[in-house]
Structures are given as structure tokens and as C-alpha cells.
Amino acid sequence: MKKHSLIIIAFLFSIHGFAQDAKTILDKVDRNMSSKNRIVESSMTIHGKRSSRTLTSKTWSEGFEKSFSQYLSPAADKGTKMLKLEGQLWIYSPSTDRIIQISGHLLRQSVMGSDLSYEDMMEDRKLNDVYNAKVIREEKLNDRNTFLMQLTAKVENIAYYSQKIWIDTERFIPLQQELYAKSGQLLKRTELKDVKQIQGRWFPTTIVYKDMLKQGNGTEFRMNSILFDQKIPEYIFSKAALKQ
Amino acid sequence: MIKFLFKGILNDKSRSLLPAIVVGLGVALTVLLHGWITGALGDSIEMNASFNSGHVKVMSRAYARDDAQMPNDLALLGADPLVSKLKNDYPDLDWVRRIRFSGLIDFPDEKGETRAQGPVIGWAIDLFSPGSTEIVRFKLQGAILNGKLPSKPGEALITSDFASKFKVKPGDSFTLFGTTMDGGMAFRNFIVAGTVRFGSSVVDRGAVIADITDIRKALGMEDAAGEIPGYFKDGGYNDTKATALMNDFNKKYQADKDEYAPEMIRLRDQGGMAEYLDIANAMGAIMVFVFVMAMSIVLWNAGLLGGLRRYSEFGIRLALGEEKKHIYRTLLYEGLLIGTIGSVVGTLVGLSASYYLQVVGLDMGDMMQRSTLMMPTLVRTRITPAAFYIGFIPGVFSMVLGNALAGIAIYKRNTAQLFKELEV
Amino acid sequence: MLAFKLAFKNLIGAGLRTWLNVSVLSFAFVVIVFYNGMLDGWNRQGRSDTVAWETGNGQYWHPLYDRYDPFSLQDAHATVTGEAAKLVKENQLLPMLITQATAYPQGRLLNVMLKGIDPNQEILSIPSASLKPQNGEIPALIGKRMAESAHLKKGDHVLVRWRDVNGTFDAREVQVVDIFKSNVPTVDVSQVYIPLSILQEMTGMKDEATLLVASATLSSTQIKGWTFKDTKFLLKDFDEMINAKKGGSRILYLLLLTLALLAIFDTQVLSVFRRQKEIGTYIALGMTRLQVIRLFTVEGSMHSLLALILGSLYGIPLMLFINKYGIPMPKSADQAGVAISERIFPFYSLGMLVSTILLVVISATIVSYFPTRRISKMRPTDALKGKMQ
Structure with missing residues (x-):
């Protein structure tokens, strides 16, 4: 789950623009957000209709294509691992000692009752590769000045036809993102909060996802520690690592 | 006197065995059919209850x-x-x-x-x-x-x-x-x-x-x-009991406004089962009525036949000086006895057959190419309290009525004629 | 012929006893005819409803389409070209495009099938003519059951989310322009109909379809790229249900018939027992034993003929009455997912009538025959004296 969140973040942070202004802005964002690799310890809180629950995990990722996460708590999920590699997704569960591949329509299901689908977490293309971007206007969002950018799909095989992204004008990090259907119907909203400086870069450490068609209070993703540009052994991103 | 009649019934197979068998068979068939109808009509309901709705x-x-x-x-x-x-x-x-x-x-x-x-x-x-x-x-x-x-x-x-x-x-x-x-x-x-x-x-x-x-x-x-x-x-499902149960249970949680508090519903409340129940009950009642009618007529006839068989005997008895009234009374008693014996045996046989089919079920797999969840191949009868009297009462009553009708002839004809009819 | 006349006279002469037997047998006869008629009527109605509303005269499926697997819809669609396109133009085929979608009535979530149908089609009974776009809204047609479960009324708007051919999300409000009533639950439950062209455009599947419904006039032909499914295949579940019902009803009327035959059997036993002198006389007068047996058998089996007459006397008016008003059926019967009308009109086929008559007559003859076999063992002299044997 964490892992998906990370991917989404990575996704968000890989923003590139086409329009002159937009491109510059997204480039800066990209520089600010991307790193060779990172190791994140995080907690995710899913606000269900009846109760909320929190999972903690540790995730190693390299670029947008490779990631490996391991759940630390709660007890029921401890030891569950997820591997994303070459556009495929595997889940390992220690209780069954099985590696299960998530594919086909299963990718379209919601992950653990959260407001994210597996597919959301699998998206690993850079924004500038799949969207045309332009700045609509500058706007104040939670006391920060932002560029409001409009992204429109330029490729066909994409889940969300258009997006709106609010980029901090000073720190060049995204603060809010909205995902739209072709018709313009708002489907999902992501808020990025608690921006902190880590290893010399500004980084939002809390992300709240909300499926706008669903009742509920969304899913909250909080990064407790982030390490950029670490030495990550290559075997981590292999199926063999899942069973270890 | 009953003892005497009983002896007679036991010893004279011709006047007892066949009528008793007929009564027994008729009653058994009725009990079985009642169980079958109750079971078969209730079957889709029970299937639904079993897999999904409960009672x-x-x-x-x-x-x-x-x-x-x-x-x-x-x-x-x-x-x-x-x-x-x-x-x-x-x-x-x-x-x-x-x-x-x-x-x-x-x-x-x-x-x-x-x-x-x-x-x-x-x-x-x-x-x-x-x-x-x-x-x-x-x-x-x-x-x-x-x-x-x-x-x-x-x-x-x-x-x-x-x-x-x-x-x-x-x-x-x-x-x-x-x-x-x-x-x-x-x-x-x-x-x-x-x-x-x-x-x-x-x-x-x-x-x-x-x-x-x-x-x-x-x-x-x-x-x-x-x-x-x-x-x-x-x-099976009993709507009256279920309703009382539901009301009683839900009352306990009336004050609880929690949306996760338990709530009881009846089978009737689910997916339009109400009408199905009503119709099934009506259909069952009509079927059973027709069958009981038919059986009564058959047994009435059997009683009539049983009486007719014995005209010659009555002739002799009249000749021996027995009173018409007495003969008629014994005839009725015998009818009652035979009817009771037949009905008891028939009810027992019918109940055992029903019980067997309730437990084991009748596999209709050959008659149907394939079953569905809603239409099980295995049809089961169901014994309800009604099964104990549905055959018994008309069984006894019809037998007596038949004998009574047959016995009227004793009064209609004079002794000589009746005696002659015998022509020993 | 003599046997016949004599048998008839003997039978009528027995008075009440005969009529009791006859009335029970006529019950059995009427119940069998009626029950079978009802099932046949249901069968015919259910089949014709399903054909009219859903299956048409067979369907051509996209090879990947599986009606029980909604996930198959993602890939089960293709452009209608060549011969298929020609037949569509000639109104011989009705293309339907089906896609999975999620409806959000009042914030609830419902998985539905979004079905594209040509508003001008005449092959299926679905009242698609009401799907005329107005004020730029997407018109939607739903069935009564769907309306009830989603709490939707005519004129309501509901948000529907689906994905186009590339998996891109799209969501729009559709307006419920009409609610139809159908006896076929599968065309109703969780189904939302919108104009085919709009769905094709919405999903980016121009000119594509998931399946093609054949019109009544189309004789089944192979169409390249599509798999033909005939009515037999499409109505399998329905046929099985009717068969199941038939099996169960058979037991019912066998029991009833047995009871009636029991009465005849009893009568025959008594006849042979009581009328030994008569039998002796017949033989003395020159009839062979076989002839006497035949006489008695005919007498017994004649119960069935009288039962047929009596049964017709009250059965025909009763059935005419029922056929005028139909038999009301419980709505919930459609839980089984097969078509059932609110009222069933029994249908009595000639074949069913003839076979029922044969069943009653033959079985009555058989039980009449058995007790008479004793006659062949009688010695005429003893019989004449009426001596018990």
C-alpha cells in the first residue's frame, strides 16, 4: 500500500511540462522531487466507514519502475511484501508463503479498501510523457502561492484523462492534485501536506488520497523518515527477496 | 361386543382385509401426498432459506x-x-x-x-x-x-x-x-x-x-x-412464529441507534418472498383439499363395497332372528373398526414413507436432466402436524359413511328378499 | 359391441358406486390436464418473453464474450463489419455493446451493465424508442427491478462511471427517461440501457458491439468473427427449470391417479366376487371365459370414459375461465432468474390431451383387468351356484 503511495508520489513528482512556462515549472518540480533512489518508512491510515486502521511499512524504490515494500505493522500484515518490477506486481504473504501476482482486472480493484487502486500505484510513466500541461493561473492554497496547472492526456492508455495540479511557486513541489474523468467529472483528489526540508530538498511528508465518488474520509499517507540516494542492493528488486 | 366384532374382522378376511387395505392405501397415499406437496411447494422457499435468507x-x-x-x-x-x-x-x-x-x-x-x-x-x-x-x-x-x-x-x-x-x-x-x-x-x-x-x-x-x-x-x-x-x-418456515420472534427481538434493540446494532428480518421480508409464501400456501391447500376429497370418495365407495359384500350374511343373520337395528349398528361399528385400523396403518405407512423421503429425499435426477440451485433434484417431503390427521379423519369417516349407506339396504328390503339374495 | 353395451348398462346400473369412482377419476384427469397445461403455458410464455426481450432468435457473440463473466466484457467487443454490418442495416441483426460500469445513486455504489441499444430497433421488446437524447443529456432506460433496488424514478439523474476502450475513466450523469416492466429479470436487474451510438462514442468503440441479436426472420448463418448461440443454448436455464417442475408435478398426479385406480380396483374385485352367478350364467350361455373377462375389463375401464366425459363437463368451463383471467404468479419467482409472467395462461396442447387420455384409459383398463383374471380359474358350475372359490 505504502508502495503505491510512493509510486504516486513519484508520479506526481515527475512532472514535466510542455508549454514553456509549464515545462519550466515541472522541470523544477522534477528536480526537487526525484532522486536516484530512496528508502522511506511510512504509515498509512485508511479511514473506513466504520473504523480506521494504520499500517506501517518500509519501502525501497529506484526511479519509478522498481519498488519493494515490506509491511511492519499491524501484526496481521507484518511481513507482507510487495514487489513492482517491469510493470508487474507481486504480493508475498508470510502466512501462506505464497507469491501472488496481481494482474488483469484485479489491478482495477481498490487496494485494501483504500482510495487507491492497484492500477493507481502501478502508473510509472512521467507526467510529461503522458500529459500536455499548461499553467492556468496563480492561486493561493493554504496560505501558499501556487501555480494551478491543467494537464490533459496526450496518450490514450491512461486512467485519468485530465488533472489539475497546484504547485508551490516558491518551493516547486505539488500541494494538491485532482484527477478527472473524460467528461470533466472529478474522480479523485490528493492533498500533499507537511512540507519539510530533507537532505536539502523540500518534500511533502503527508499525502491524503480521496476517492470523490466514495463515501468516507480518504486515505492518509505519512512518511516518517526518508533517505535519498542510498546504496540499495540490486537483489532487493527481485522475486527472491519476497520470500526472505 | 367390540371384541367380538374384532374377532370377526380378524377371522373373516373377505370382509376385512380388502377394505382395510383399501383404506390403508388411500390414507397412506393422502399422507404421502400431503407431505410431498408441503415439501415440494416449500422447497424453493426452503432452498432460499437454506442458502440465503434463513427462516x-x-x-x-x-x-x-x-x-x-x-x-x-x-x-x-x-x-x-x-x-x-x-x-x-x-x-x-x-x-x-x-x-x-x-x-x-x-x-x-x-x-x-x-x-x-x-x-x-x-x-x-x-x-x-x-x-x-x-x-x-x-x-x-x-x-x-x-x-x-x-x-x-x-x-x-x-x-x-x-x-x-x-x-x-x-x-x-x-x-x-x-x-x-x-x-x-x-x-x-x-x-x-x-x-x-x-x-x-x-x-x-x-x-x-x-x-x-x-x-x-x-x-x-x-x-x-x-x-x-x-x-x-x-x-419449515412458520410466518406467525417468525413475525412474533422478529418483533420481540427487534424491540430489544429499539433504543439502540447504532447502525451496526443487530436487526432481525423474516424470510417473508426478503426479495418478494411474501407473495410466494401466500401463493404456495394457497396452492398447497387447494391440492390437499382436492386429494382429501378424492380419497374420501374412494373410501366412501370402499365402505359401500364392503357393505355390499355382506348382504348375504345379513340375510342369514336376519333369518336367525337378529334385529335390523342391531345388524346395522354392528355394521357401523365394523366400519369404524376397519376404518380405524386401515387409517392407523395407512397413516403409519404414509408417515414412514414421508419420513423416509424427508430424510433421504427422492432423487428426481432422472426426471430432470439437471438441477439448479433453486430447483433441487432431490425433492423431499415434509411432515407437518397436519399429516397425522389429514388422512386419518377422512379415512375413518368415509369408511363409516360408506358402510352406513350400504347398510340402508338392510332396512329397505325385507328379510325374505335379503335372504333370497343370498341363496346359499 | 355387445360387451360394450352390456358393460355400460352394468356400470350405470351400479349407480352411486360408479359415479363415485368416476368422479375421483375425473378429478385426476382434470388435475393432470390442468397442471400440465399450466406448465406448458408457463413454458411457452416464459420462452417467448425471453426470446422477445433478451435472446431474440439466437445471438452472435463476440468469441470472448461470456455472459456470466463481467470481466470478459473488457475484451469482448469488435467492429461490426462485412456481412454482419449488412444484416444490421437490413434490421436482421441488432448490435448491442455492453460495458461494465458503476452507478452512484444517492452516494451508494452499484455495479451495473451499461448496454448500448439502437433506439430505433424493433428486434427486442425493450422500449428503446424512449431513448431519445434531449437537452444534451444521456437518456437511460432501466427496468422496474433495477429502479426499485437503486431507488430511481423517471426523470432522476444518476452518476455513472465507466472506462473507455483504453481504460480511461469517464463519468457522466444519465437521466432515467423511462422505466420498463419485463417478465424477464435478466434484462432488468443491474442493467442500464443507453443509445448504442452514445455508448460507442463514450467508450471509444465506434461501430463496435459485444453481441448481435438475431431477428425472428433471420435464419441462422455463420458470420465470420462471431459465434452463434442458438435459442436452446440461451434458454438452457429456463428449460431446466421447467423440466424440474414437470418432474415434481408428475409425482403429484401419479399419486392422485393411483388413488383413483385403487377405487376401480376395489370395485372390480367386488364385482368378480359378488357376481359369480352372473359370470356362471354368461359362461353357461356360451360365452368363453375370455369374453367374460373382456366384459368385466371393459366395464372397469369404462369408468375412465365416463370420467373423461364428466371431467370435460366441469373441467372445460373451469379451464376456459382460468384461461380468460390467467393464474397470478408470485413476483419472487423471478429470483431464479428465469422469466415468469405475473399471470400464467395455461396452454393445452393436443399431444398433452391425447397422452393424458391414453394414460387414464390404459391405466384404468389395466387395473380393471387384474381382478378379472380370477374368472379364468372359475368352474362355471360352481360359479353358477355362487359358490365361493
Whole structure:
């Protein structure tokens, strides 16, 4: 789950623009957000209709294509691992000692009752590769000045036809993102909060996802520690690592 | 005198045996038919009750609103104490815990990685408790195509079409992958104990049946249950009792505004069952009425015949100086005796046959090419209290009436004529 | 002929006893005819409803389409070209495009099938003509059951989310322009109909279809790229249900018939017992034993003929009455997912009538014959004296 969140973040942070202004802005964002690799310890809180629950995990990722996460708590999920590699997704569960591949329509299901689908977490293309971007206007969002950018799909095989992204004008990090259907119907909203400086870069450490068609209070993703540009052994991103 | 008549009946086979057999057969057929109609008409209702609605069913209010979607996140917590309470408060019913769920079944290759996977719907029922009624209720024994019933935790049944699609046989293992009650990922390994076929295309193409303890662990639903259906122990659905039960139960939770508080509904409240029940009852009543009518006429006739057989005997008895009134009275007594004997025997035979068919069922598999979930091949009779008198009363009454009518002839003709009719 | 006349006279002469037997047998006769008629009527209605509303005269499926697997819809669609396109133009085929979607009525979530249908089609009974777009809204047609479960009324708007051919999300409000009533639950439950062209455009599947419904006039032909499914295949579940019902009803009327035959058997036993002198006389007058047996058998089996007459006397008016008003059926019967009308009008086929008559007559003859076999063992002299044998 964490892992998906990370991917989404990575996704968000890989923003590139086409329009002159937009491109510059997204480039800066990209520089600010991307790193060779990172190791994140995080907690995710899913606000269900009846109760909320929190999972903690540790995730190693390299670029947008490779990631490996391991759940630390709660007890029921401890030891569950997820591997994303070459556009495929595997889940390992220690209780069954099985590696299960998530594919086909299963990718379209919601992950653990959260407001994210597996597919959301699998998206690993850079924004500038799949969207045309332009700045609509500058706007104040939670006391920060932002560029409001409009992204429109330029490729066909994409889940969300258009997006709106609010980029901090000073720190060049995204603060809010909205995902739209072709018709313009708002489907999902992501808020990025608690921006902190880590290893010399500004980084939002809390992300709240909300499926706008669903009742509920969304899913909250909080990064407790982030390490950029670490030495990550290559075997981590292999199926063999899942069973270890 | 009764003793005397009884002796006569026993010794004179011609005047007793055949009439008694006829009465017995007629009564037996009626009892059997009554059981059959009650069973067959109630069958779709009972099928629905067995698999889905129960005679009454307790769910959380929130679950009840969307129960078609199997929203286990809204399931009843504290189901075990609740079931104990239900068992205690309403001991006339058999209360069971169930979880209906959907998920994915994943079959491993030799390396433990995904070989094939497919979506399933599932029933978690009590398979292992001693005295569990659920195996019978789900007719699992008859539904098994290959393998056997699960006998220990970790074993499950999957439907046959699903099994053949994925080339799975009993003994193979699979992982159930689903969603826990609180939204997490659920995994659990199972061994295929057997494959079953219910005959419903939708179910057979992908369903799993496992023990509730296993599924509770898998779905993080310890002490929770999606549904708690209750079944009247003494037979089928009884609307009056169910209504009283429901009102009584729901009153206890009236003050509780929690949307997860338990709520009881009747079979009647589910999916338009109300009209079906009404019609089934009316149809059953008409059928039984026609049959009882028919039997009464047959037995009346039998009584008449029984009386006619004995005109010659009456002639002799009149000649010997017996009074007409006395002869007539003994005739009626004999009719009553034969009717009673025949009806007792017939009711016993009919009840035993009905009971046999209630327990074993009549496999109509040859008559129907294939069953469906809603239309089981195995048709069962059902014995209700009515079965004990539905044949008996008309049996005795018709016999006496027949004898009475036949006996009128004793008065109509004079002694000489009657005697002559005998011509010994 | 003599036997016949004599048998008839004997039978009528027995008075009440005969009429009791006859009335019971006529019950059995009428109940069998009526029950079978009802099932046949249901069968015919259900089949014709399903054909009219859903299956048409067979369907051509996209090879990947599986009606029980909604996930198959993602890939089960193709452009209608060549011969298929020609037949569509000639109104011989009705293309339907089906896609999975999620409806959000009042914030609830419902999985539905979004079905594209040509508003001008005349092949299926679905009242698609009401799907005329107005004010730029997407018109939607739903069935009564769907309306009830989703709490939707005519004129309501509901948000529907689906994915186009590339998997891109799209969501729009559709307006419920009409609610139809159908006896066929499968065309109603969880189904939302919108104009085909709009769905094709919405999903980016221009000119594509999931299946093609054949019109009544189309003789089944192979169409390249599509798999033909005939009515027999499409109505399998329905046929099985009717067969199941037939099996159950057979037991019912066998019991009733047995009871009636029991009465005849009893009568015959008594006849042979009581009328030994008569039998002796017949033989003395030159009839062979076989002839006497035949006389008595005919006498017994004649019960069935009288039963047919009596049964017709009250049965025909009763059935005419029922056929005028139909038999009301419970709504919930459609839980089985097969078509059932609110009222069933029994249908009595000639074949069913003839076979029922034969069943009654033959079985009555058989039970009449058995007790008379004793006659062949009688010695005429003893019989004449009326001596018990």
C-alpha cells in the first residue's frame, strides 16, 4: 500500500511540462522531487466507514519502475511484501508463503479498501510523457502561492484523462492534485501536506488520497523518515527477496 | 361386543382385509401426498432459506441495507455472544453463523507462484462442529462430484466448473486472496477436499465453501459474522412464529441507534418472498383439499363395497332372528373398526414413507436432466402436524359413511328378499 | 359391441358406486390436464418473453464474450463489419455493446451493465424508442427491478462511471427517461440501457458491439468473427427449470391417479366376487371365459370414459375461465432468474390431451383387468351356484 503511495508520489513528482512556462515549472518540480533512489518508512491510515486502521511499512524504490515494500505493522500484515518490477506486481504473504501476482482486472480493484487502486500505484510513466500541461493561473492554497496547472492526456492508455495540479511557486513541489474523468467529472483528489526540508530538498511528508465518488474520509499517507540516494542492493528488486 | 366384532374382522378376511387395505392405501397415499406437496411447494422457499435468507436472519442494520453486496466491513461484531444469546432466548431455532464473501482464488505452480487465478464468491459455514446442521442444509453430501467433504481445518470445497477450468483436483492447494473486514489484504491457504456442483451456472463457475473458523481467520473476522440465520428446528418456515420472534427481538434493540446494532428480518421480508409464501400456501391447500376429497370418495365407495359384500350374511343373520337395528349398528361399528385400523396403518405407512423421503429425499435426477440451485433434484417431503390427521379423519369417516349407506339396504328390503339374495 | 353395451348398462346400473369412482377419476384427469397445461403455458410464455426481450432468435457473440463473466466484457467487443454490418442495416441483426460500469445513486455504489441499444430497433421488446437524447443529456432506460433496488424514478439523474476502450475513466450523469416492466429479470436487474451510438462514442468503440441479436426472420448463418448461440443454448436455464417442475408435478398426479385406480380396483374385485352367478350364467350361455373377462375389463375401464366425459363437463368451463383471467404468479419467482409472467395462461396442447387420455384409459383398463383374471380359474358350475372359490 505504502508502495503505491510512493509510486504516486513519484508520479506526481515527475512532472514535466510542455508549454514553456509549464515545462519550466515541472522541470523544477522534477528536480526537487526525484532522486536516484530512496528508502522511506511510512504509515498509512485508511479511514473506513466504520473504523480506521494504520499500517506501517518500509519501502525501497529506484526511479519509478522498481519498488519493494515490506509491511511492519499491524501484526496481521507484518511481513507482507510487495514487489513492482517491469510493470508487474507481486504480493508475498508470510502466512501462506505464497507469491501472488496481481494482474488483469484485479489491478482495477481498490487496494485494501483504500482510495487507491492497484492500477493507481502501478502508473510509472512521467507526467510529461503522458500529459500536455499548461499553467492556468496563480492561486493561493493554504496560505501558499501556487501555480494551478491543467494537464490533459496526450496518450490514450491512461486512467485519468485530465488533472489539475497546484504547485508551490516558491518551493516547486505539488500541494494538491485532482484527477478527472473524460467528461470533466472529478474522480479523485490528493492533498500533499507537511512540507519539510530533507537532505536539502523540500518534500511533502503527508499525502491524503480521496476517492470523490466514495463515501468516507480518504486515505492518509505519512512518511516518517526518508533517505535519498542510498546504496540499495540490486537483489532487493527481485522475486527472491519476497520470500526472505 | 367390540371384541367380538374384532374377532370377526380378524377371522373373516373377505370382509376385512380388502377394505382395510383399501383404506390403508388411500390414507397412506393422502399422507404421502400431503407431505410431498408441503415439501415440494416449500422447497424453493426452503432452498432460499437454506442458502440465503434463513427462516429469520440477524444482520447489522448497515449490512442489511446492502446485503446483496456482501459488505463484510459492516458485519456484526460480537457474533458469538449474540448467537449464544439467541440460542438461549429462542431455543426453538437453530442459529448459525455465516460469512458470505468474494475474493480471488490463486493456484500455485511448483515454485509457489501464481499458475492461474479466478474470482470466486464464497460461503463460510460451520462444517466441523459436532452436530452442525449446515452440511445438510447446503446439501453438500449430494453435491460432491469428486473428493469428499472437508474434514479438518484448512480444507475447502470448490465448484466443479471452476475446478475443471483451472485443472484442479481434490488434494491440490490454493490461496484465497480477499479483503479483510477492515479492508486489509486477506490470504489463506486451503486444500481442495472436494469439488461440488449445485447446478446453478453462476455459482458453479466460481464458488468456494469453507469452514467459518478458517474464513474468520482469513478475513480478520474473529467473533464477527456477516449473517446469523435461524432455522425452526421443527420443520419449515412458520410466518406467525417468525413475525412474533422478529418483533420481540427487534424491540430489544429499539433504543439502540447504532447502525451496526443487530436487526432481525423474516424470510417473508426478503426479495418478494411474501407473495410466494401466500401463493404456495394457497396452492398447497387447494391440492390437499382436492386429494382429501378424492380419497374420501374412494373410501366412501370402499365402505359401500364392503357393505355390499355382506348382504348375504345379513340375510342369514336376519333369518336367525337378529334385529335390523342391531345388524346395522354392528355394521357401523365394523366400519369404524376397519376404518380405524386401515387409517392407523395407512397413516403409519404414509408417515414412514414421508419420513423416509424427508430424510433421504427422492432423487428426481432422472426426471430432470439437471438441477439448479433453486430447483433441487432431490425433492423431499415434509411432515407437518397436519399429516397425522389429514388422512386419518377422512379415512375413518368415509369408511363409516360408506358402510352406513350400504347398510340402508338392510332396512329397505325385507328379510325374505335379503335372504333370497343370498341363496346359499 | 355387445360387451360394450352390456358393460355400460352394468356400470350405470351400479349407480352411486360408479359415479363415485368416476368422479375421483375425473378429478385426476382434470388435475393432470390442468397442471400440465399450466406448465406448458408457463413454458411457452416464459420462452417467448425471453426470446422477445433478451435472446431474440439466437445471438452472435463476440468469441470472448461470456455472459456470466463481467470481466470478459473488457475484451469482448469488435467492429461490426462485412456481412454482419449488412444484416444490421437490413434490421436482421441488432448490435448491442455492453460495458461494465458503476452507478452512484444517492452516494451508494452499484455495479451495473451499461448496454448500448439502437433506439430505433424493433428486434427486442425493450422500449428503446424512449431513448431519445434531449437537452444534451444521456437518456437511460432501466427496468422496474433495477429502479426499485437503486431507488430511481423517471426523470432522476444518476452518476455513472465507466472506462473507455483504453481504460480511461469517464463519468457522466444519465437521466432515467423511462422505466420498463419485463417478465424477464435478466434484462432488468443491474442493467442500464443507453443509445448504442452514445455508448460507442463514450467508450471509444465506434461501430463496435459485444453481441448481435438475431431477428425472428433471420435464419441462422455463420458470420465470420462471431459465434452463434442458438435459442436452446440461451434458454438452457429456463428449460431446466421447467423440466424440474414437470418432474415434481408428475409425482403429484401419479399419486392422485393411483388413488383413483385403487377405487376401480376395489370395485372390480367386488364385482368378480359378488357376481359369480352372473359370470356362471354368461359362461353357461356360451360365452368363453375370455369374453367374460373382456366384459368385466371393459366395464372397469369404462369408468375412465365416463370420467373423461364428466371431467370435460366441469373441467372445460373451469379451464376456459382460468384461461380468460390467467393464474397470478408470485413476483419472487423471478429470483431464479428465469422469466415468469405475473399471470400464467395455461396452454393445452393436443399431444398433452391425447397422452393424458391414453394414460387414464390404459391405466384404468389395466387395473380393471387384474381382478378379472380370477374368472379364468372359475368352474362355471360352481360359479353358477355362487359358490365361493
